[in-house]
Amino acid sequence: MAITGAAELLATWEAGLAEAPTGRALLLHRTARPDVDATTLPVLPVGEREADLFALRRALFGERMQVRLACLVCGEDMEFDLDAGEFARSLGGPGGSVVRVQQDGWDVEFRLPGVADLTAAARSADPRAALLARCLVSAARDGAVVAAAELPVPVQRRIAEAVEAADPGADVTLNIACPECGAATRAELDIASYLWTELDAWARDLLLDVHLLATSYGWSEPEILALSPLRRRYYLELCADV
Numbered sequence: 527m528a529i530t531g532a533a534e535l536l537a538t539w540e541a542g543l544a545e546a547p548t549g550r551a552l553l554l555h556r557t558a559r560p561d562v563d564a565t566t567l568p569v570l571p572v573g574e575r576e577a578d579l580f581a582l583r584r585a586l587f588g589e590r591m592q593v594r595l596a597c598l599v600c601g602e603d604m605e606f607d608l609d610a611g612e613f614a615r616s617l618g619g620p621g622g623s624v625v626r627v628q629q630d631g632w633d634v635e636f637r638l639p640g641v642a643d644l645t646a647a648a649r650s651a652d653p654r655a656a657l658l659a660r661c662l663v664s665a666a667r668d669g670a671v672v673a674a675a676e677l678p679v680p681v682q683r684r685i686a687e688a689v690e691a692a693d694p695g696a697d698v699t700l701n702i703a704c705p706e707c708g709a710a711t712r713a714e715l716d717i718a719s720y721l722w723t724e725l726d727a728w729a730r731d732l733l734l735d736v737h738l739l740a741t742s743y744g745w746s747e748p749e750i751l752a753l754s755p756l757r758r759r760y761y762l763e764l765c766a767d768v
């Protein structure tokens with residue numbers, strides 16, 4: 527992955543300010559995967575996107591992610607570290623974007639849902655049926671074509687299992703034992719919103735740095751953003767010493 531420059535990242539943040547969370551997630555994914563066409567990104571399997579975002583997080587802010595969570599039972603504040611690199615490696619599925627279920631005369635091909643599919647399905651009156659209809663590639667029983675709406679529940683369940691096995695990162699669930707009461711708290715980790723929060727804090731700090739350096743040295747914003755973080759830090763320390 528290419529490490530994006532400060533000016534480019536700041537532009538991504540600025541564009542994201544006006545966006546809803548889904549738009550921000552897409553902007554982050556674009557930053558993570560500049561090699562992929564923008565129209566293809568929303569149809570990549572959800573787990574692949576999560577792996578991409580964890581890899582971006584590692585590239586921008588390092589491996590160690592601090593997560594805070596309140597115990598659901600006693601309310602104890604729990605703080606722990608996660609390894610972004612490990613998620614980036616483990617969440618990517620075995621590859622391919624279509625799963626195939628063959629059982630009891632059934633032969634079903636199903637595309638792994640992307641963010642675009644989940645968003646569209648969520649807007650429908652029956653999200654499960656809508657997702658099934660959107661992502662079904664082909665379905666046949668004993669050679670005869672069957673429509674998505676006519677798939678029996680056990681076959682639907684087999685498809686869901688196959689999707690989960692092929693795209694394990696689609697749902698990142700943490701299971702944390704409370705050090706106070708011992709109860710386990712389950713929580714979903716939304717890497718897109720986690721990373722956005724970090725990017726937002728980073729951008730606001732950077733703008734303050736630009737302000738301080740511009741005031742002290744009379745440099746322009748592009749000049750200051752072109753400095754390496756190390757040099758920027760060094761000049762800021764010199765300003766503070768005066």
Ligand SMILES: [Zn+2]
Nearest residue numbers: 597600704707
């Ligand atoms: Zn507890």
